[in-house]
Structure formats: C-alpha cells, structure tokens
Amino acid sequence: xxGPAVIAPVVAPGETAQSLTERICAVTLRxxxxxxxxxxxxxxxxxxxxxxxxxxxAVGWLFYAGLGIWGIDWxxxxxxxILNYVWWIAIASGGTFISAxxxxxxxxxxxxxxxxxxxxxxxxxxxxxxxxxxxLGRPWFFxxxxxxxxxxxxxxxxxxxxxxxxxxxxxxxxxxxxFWYFGLLPDLATLRDRAQGxxxxxxxxxxxxxxxxxxxxxxxxxxxxxxMAALMAPLVxxxxxxxxxxxxxxxxxxxxxxxxxxxxxFGAALSGFAVVLLxxxxxxxxxxxxxxxxxxxxxxxxxxxxxxxxxxxxAYVMDAFSxxxxxDEADRTMFLMRVFGLxxxxxxxxxxxxxxxxxLLWWRSVRLTQPLVWLIGLGVLVxxxxxxxxxxxxxxxxxxxxxxxxxxxxxxxEWSLLFGTIGLFLTTFLLIVRLMxxxxxxxxxxxxxxxx
Amino acid sequence: xxxxxxxxxxxxxxxxAEIRRGDPGGVETYMAMExxxxxxxAEGGSVLPAVMLCGGVAGGLGGFLMxxxxxxxxxxxxxxxxPDLSWPAYIPTTxxxxxxxAVVAGMAGFLVLAGMPRLYDPVDLAEGMRxxxxxGYVLVARxxxxxxxxxxxxxxxxxxIEDVAE
Numbered sequence: 001x002x003g004p005a006v007i008a009p010v011v012a013p014g015e016t017a018q019s020l021t022e023r024i025c026a027v028t029l030r031x032x033x034x035x036x037x038x039x040x041x042x043x044x045x046x047x048x049x050x051x052x053x054x055x056x057x058a059v060g061w062l063f064y065a066g067l068g069i070w071g072i073d074w075x076x077x078x079x080x081x082i083l084n085y086v087w088w089i090a091i092a093s094g095g096t097f098i099s100a101x102x103x104x105x106x107x108x109x110x111x112x113x114x115x116x117x118x119x120x121x122x123x124x125x126x127x128x129x130x131x132x133x134x135x136l137g138r139p140w141f142f143x144x145x146x147x148x149x150x151x152x153x154x155x156x157x158x159x160x161x162x163x164x165x166x167x168x169x170x171x172x173x174x175x176x177x178x179f180w181y182f183g184l185l186p187d188l189a190t191l192r193d194r195a196q197g198x199x200x201x202x203x204x205x206x207x208x209x210x211x212x213x214x215x216x217x218x219x220x221x222x223x224x225x226x227x228m229a230a231l232m233a234p235l236v237x238x239x240x241x242x243x244x245x246x247x248x249x250x251x252x253x254x255x256x257x258x259x260x261x262x263x264x265x266f267g268a269a270l271s272g273f274a275v276v277l278l279x280x281x282x283x284x285x286x287x288x289x290x291x292x293x294x295x296x297x298x299x300x301x302x303x304x305x306x307x308x309x310x311x312x313x314x315a316y317v318m319d320a321f322s323x324x325x326x327x328d329e330a331d332r333t334m335f336l337m338r339v340f341g342l343x344x345x346x347x348x349x350x351x352x353x354x355x356x357x358x359x360l361l362w363w364r365s366v367r368l369t370q371p372l373v374w375l376i377g378l379g380v381l382v383x384x385x386x387x388x389x390x391x392x393x394x395x396x397x398x399x400x401x402x403x404x405x406x407x408x409x410x411x412x413x414e415w416s417l418l419f420g421t422i423g424l425f426l427t428t429f430l431l432i433v434r435l436m437x438x439x440x441x442x443x444x445x446x447x448x449x450x451x452x
Numbered sequence: 453x454x455x456x457x458x459x460x461x462x463x464x465x466x467x468x469a470e471i472r473r474g475d476p477g478g479v480e481t482y483m484a485m486e487x488x489x490x491x492x493x494a495e496g497g498s499v500l501p502a503v504m505l506c507g508g509v510a511g512g513l514g515g516f517l518m519x520x521x522x523x524x525x526x527x528x529x530x531x532x533x534x535p536d537l538s539w540p541a542y543i544p545t546t547x548x549x550x551x552x553x554a555v556v557a558g559m560a561g562f563l564v565l566a567g568m569p570r571l572y573d574p575v576d577l578a579e580g581m582r583x584x585x586x587x588g589y590v591l592v593a594r595x596x597x598x599x600x601x602x603x604x605x606x607x608x609x610x611x612x613i614e615d616v617a618e
Binding site: 223 | 461480481482483484485486487488496497498500501504508515518519522523526527529531534538541542544545547548549551552554555556558559561562563565566567568569570571572573575581582583584585586587
C-alpha cells in the first residue's frame with residue numbers, strides 16, 4: 001500500500017560536519033543573533049512547572065495523610081499507582097530500543113534520533129521509579145528493598161517478581177543514565193570548546209570531564225559504547241518481561257499467563273515509539289532540525305509504530321484466545337466483564353486507540369502527514385494507559401470469589417499524581433532540550449564522513 | 453610540545469604514523485569523531501570489553517551468591533514447599549546485577565584508561581586545540597627529536613604549528 005519508494009535521505013544534501021556542529025551548538029548555546037530562549041520553551045516550561053507543582057502537592061499530602069487518600073481498597077489493591085508505573089516504564093523503552101537495538105543493527109537513521117530518544121527514556125524512567133516507592137505506604141522505608149546487612153536479620157524475598165522488578169528498575173535507571181551520559185561526553189566537550197561565556201565553559205567543561213578527543217580516548221570510547229549498547233538491548237527486554245511477571249506471578253484472574261512477558265515488551269515498544277514521535281515531530285520544527293530529522297526518519301518511525309501495534313494486536317488476540325481455550329471459569333467471567341461490563345469503554349478504547357487507528361499507518365501518505373501521526377501517537381499513549389487500567393483494575397475487581405468482587409474509582413489525589421508526573425517528565429525533558437545538545441554530534445560527524 | 457593542525461584526517465594520520473616510526477609514544481592525535489577505519493584510524497583495540505565482562509561476571513556471580521546465601525543460610529523460608537536453593541528464581545536478579553556490574557565497570561574503566569576526569573591539560577594552552585572538538589584535526593607531538601618532527605609536520609602540510617611549554 002506504500003506509494004512508489006522515493007526514499008528521502010537520512011541527512012539533507014549539502015550538510016557537513018561544520019554546518020552540523022554550528023547548527024546544533026546554536027540550538028543549545030544560543031550565542032548568535034538570537035541569544036534568548038524561545039517563547040515556546042518558556043510557555044511549555046511554565047505549563048510543565050504548573051503540573052509538577054500539582055504533583056508536589058499530591059505527594060506532600062500523601063506523605064502527610066497516608067495511602068487512605070487514594071481510591072485503592074480491597075479487592076482492587078493496585079490502582080493508578082501501579083498503572084502509572086507500568087505506563088511510564090513502557091514509555092521509557094522507546095529510547096533504549098532506538099538507541100541500543102538499532103545501534104547494534106547499524107542503521108543510519110538512528111543517529112539523529114538517539115539523543116532525544118534516550119533523553120525521553122531518562123525522563124520517563126524517572127517518573128516510573130517514583131510510583132513503586134510512593135505506593136509502599138511507608139515510603140521512608142524504601143531502602144528495605146536493598147539487600148543490606150541489617151539488625152532485623154531480614155532479606156528481600158528473592159523468589160518474588162516484585163523484588164526482581166526492584167533490581168530491574170534499579171539497573172535500568174542507572175544504566176540508562178550512564179549510557180546517556182557516556183554518549184554525551186564528546187558533545188559536551190564540543191560545547192565547552194565552542195561556548196563564549198566563562199560560566200558556560202565551566203559548566204560544560206566540568207560535565208565533559210576533560211574529554212578532548214584524543215586517539216586514546218576514542219579507542220576506548222568506541223569499545224565501551226558498543227558493549228553498553230549490546231547490554232542495553234537485552235536489558236530493556238528483561239525489564240519489561242519482569243514487569244509482565246509482576247502480574248503473571250500472581251494467581252489473579254487474567255494475570256496468570258505465560259504470554260505476559262512478551263505482551264509487555266510489545267506494549268512497551270508501542271508506547272516507546274509513540275512518545276518518540278510525539279516529541280520529535282514538534283521539536284523538528286521548533287529546533288530547526290529538518291536537515292537531520294528528515295521524512296525518512298518519520299517514515300521509519302511510522303513503520304516501527306505500526307509493527308509494534310500489530311504485535312500488541314496479536315497479544316490481545318492471544319489474551320482472548322487463551323482465556324476461552326483455557327479451563328478457568330473465573331477467567332472467562334472476568335474477561336466478559338472486561339468486554340461488556342462496567343469497564344467496557346476502557347477495553348474498547350484500548351482496542352480503538354492501540355490497534356485500529358494505527359492501521360492508518362499502512363499508507364505512506366498518512367505516515368508523512370505529521371499532524372495525523374502525532375494524533376495517532378497521542379491516542380496510543382492514552383490507549384496504553386487504558387490497557388493498563390483494564391489489566392490491573394478489571395482483573396482485581398473480578399476475583400475468583402464472587403463475594404469479593406468490587407470496583408475502583410480513582411480519587412483526585414491519584415489523578416493529580418498522574419498529572420504531576422507528566423509535569424515532572426516535561427520539566428526534565430525541556431531542561432535537557434534546552435541545556436544539552438539535541439543531536440549526537442560526534443556520531444553524526446562520523447556518519448557524514450561516510451562509511452568507516 | 454609541538455601542536456599542529458591539519459585539514460584532513462588522512463594527512464594527520466600519515467604525519468602521526470611517520471613521527472611514530474622514529475619515536476613511538478611521542479604522538480597523540482585529537483579529533484571530534486571516532487577515527488575512521490578507512491582513514492587508518494584503527495590503532496589497536498581496547499581492554500575495556502574484557503573489563504566489562506569481568507564486571508558483569510562479578511555482578512552476576514555476586515548477585516547469585518548473595519541470593520543463595522540469603523535464602524539458604526541467613527534466612528531460609530519455606531514457601532509452598534519450594535527448595536531453599538530455588539535457583540531458577542534467582543536468574544532475573546542475577547542478570548540485572550550482571551548488566552549493572554558490566555556497565556559500571558565500563559564507565560569506571562573508561563574514566564581510568566582515558567585519563568578522566570582531567571579538567572586541565574597542558575595541551576589546552578595551544579590555540580589549535582580549540583578546534584579539536586569542533587571538527588578539526590590536531591596532532592600533539594612530544595618528540596625526542598623536535599627538528600625531525602617539525603620537518604615531518606611541514607612535509608604533510610600542517611596548517612599551523614605551535615610550540616607550547618609543558
């Protein structure tokens with residue numbers, strides 16, 4: 001269904017290492033003709049800070065009043081806290097898939113996207129990491145999750161997927177930060193040498209740690225970067241598999257399924273690619289990146305987006321199939337309630353937003369119509385949130401025992417926490433976009449030079 | 453110390469190779485991207501992948517033994533009749549800690565071998581070094597025979613040659 005294959009170049013013709021360095025440094029340093037930070041940035045930052053403020057109030061009140069302010073109760077003991085955690089950690093995956101997996105595959109379109117994608121990963125992983133701690137009830141004891149010698153003589157329960165998840169998130173957040181920062185070192189050095197003001201030189205100079213591009217530094221840099229990428233790719237798959245096992249390890253209806261680990265990896269890829277598109281499409285114009293983020297990138301991301309949507313569709317079909325093929329009456333009751341009951345709009349919203357609308361991306365003309373792609377991406381983020389709602393809430397609301405059935409209504413404190421983390425995500429991302437080089441310059445230079 | 457700038461990567465490499473022939477270890481090159489293989493830039497490998505492997509093995513092994521110790525010696529618990537040493541359940545944590553060990557070892561090893569953090573270096577005094585991370589090609593020689601090095605540099609069309617005090 002794609003039109004005749006007119007493949008746009010990965011970099012606009014006429015771009016050189018010189019023009020790239022100038023253009024990207026100008027976005028960050030703003031020392032040329034337009035030294036001020038653009039209005040759109042301040043406007044977005046103000047909105048983000050407002051949302052973040054709401055989140056701070058929500059957390060403050062939670063710490064003061066306790067978990068009772070949330071709508072979770074028996075039998076729906078996991079609500080928006082875990083839902084938002086799973087949603088954010090899935091959003092974080094996109095950067096790692098693009099940056100690590102496609103580095104290993106050696107695709108050239110990855111180079112212009114990896115810095116922004118990795119930054120999105122970092123911000124989303126930060127938001128995700130907050131929720132498991134907040135939902136502990138006594139968050140000041142979160143360090144009990146660490147295996148450390150303690151006077152109580154206690155250890156974490158290493159046979160529990162929830163403890164696996166703690167290690168997975170810990171590793172994922174730390175490794176993502178290190179991978180991102182390691183990739184930044186050469187570009188920070190470029191900014192250090194390019195900056196005019198003393199304060200900026202010191203800022204970027206300290207962050208660059210004295211990277212000077214010597215032969216010795218590059219020789220080790222290349223090896224470490226490649227191995228890190230090779231580790232990050234299976235790491236992201238393991239993290240989402242373990243998130244799936246958080247559910248599959250329980251005997252709750254609808255959760256106890258061996259397909260959950262890959263199901264969650266597919267969902268992660270879908271929301272990851274969606275958020276990369278959501279960020280890239282406006283930033284491409286706002287930061288003037290047309291020369292480096294071309295139609296080719298948008299086309300490729302659209303194809304990946306469609307592919308992951310098909311994978312998620314397969315998982316939904318298998319979920320329904322194994323429920324009705326399997327022996328468990330309670331599973332079937334729960335599933336019918338999911339499809340036709342109180343929460344049916346959530347289920348059908350999921351199907352519509354995650355599976356039906358993304359099918360438009362079969363057409364190349366749709367993939368290149370940016371406002372439409374942006375809307376489909378936004379729809380998928382909402383759809384993935386709804387998917388987690390139906391997985392978590394409907395399963396817990398219809399347990400095996402009909403006498404224990406119940407329902408769940410989130411309170412304003414849960415909603416405000418969700419919007420607070422959206423504020424945290426946007427605030428940190430906007431700061432990164434403003435202060436860090438948005439395109440990996442050193443890698444782009446090597447690509448512009450041609451095949452090594 | 454002699455600092456020379458070049459217009460192309462290839463010219464810089466040839467000059468560096470020639471100076472190195474008479475005086476190994478007296479030359480370092482600086483540029484803003486990974487040296488290209490085609491330009492003769494692949495100067496030996498790095499020991500760091502092996503270091504990362506060791507870090508990964510240490511992290512994984514340490515993680516596994518920690519879990520085994522915790523569940524068999526320090527705090528054995530009977531959960532649904534499963535054996536105390538229920539090793540399949542340790543695999544996810546073992547894998548995560550192996551990755552963490554490898555990544556941290558890679559970062560730490562890089563900082564050590566790349567001589568970082570190093571916020572000041574005498575080469576910073578050279579004007580030519582300003583261009584190194586902006587897309588230029590800079591060669592820094594600390595030759596035993598300065599006259600010969602200068603000769604080599606001018607023969608390979610160095611753009612600017614500076615003498616910098618150490």
